[in-house]
Amino acid sequence: MLVNGAVVAGKGSSTAKVRSAEEIEQIRVLLRSRYTELDTEYEEAVAQNQRLRLVEIGDAAGDDQADSGSKTAERDAATSLLRTLHDRRTQAEHAIARLDAGTYGNCEGCSNPIPVERLEVFPSATTCVNCKQVRERRAS
Ligand SMILES: [Zn+2]
Secondary structure (H helix, E strand, C coil): CCCCCCCCCCCCCCCCCCCCHHHHHHHHHHHHHHHHHHHHHHHHHHHHHHHHHHHHHHHHHHCCHHHHHHHHHHHHHHHHHHHHHHHHHHHHHHHHHHHHHCCCCECCCCCCECCHHHHHHCCCCCCCHHHHHHHHHHHC
């Protein structure tokens, strides 16, 4: 039964941590399709990256400075895209594992439930916004 797709804002509700089997199944389907999507994008990016390298090897001999500069930028962009896709794919995989373990939806940092609104936008989120920001600050 579809309850209007609305998020029930249960303030302080004690049932907030318990997700129905149906809900978990929905999230699983969502995460799987996201994972597949990212996997495809990643494979494409890998292929693209390899093409760039081949082109680079192919005509490195006749390069002037400006040429090799733009190629480096192109390759850097491709590499950072690869990294991003790889991270996202790992994240989705990780979220599926947490779903299987029954810990999905709780923040890995502070272990509070992650707001459903956030999970709807980022189904593979494993931290709340606060903890994510803390992590990012630490990483940079
Ligand atoms: Zn947190």
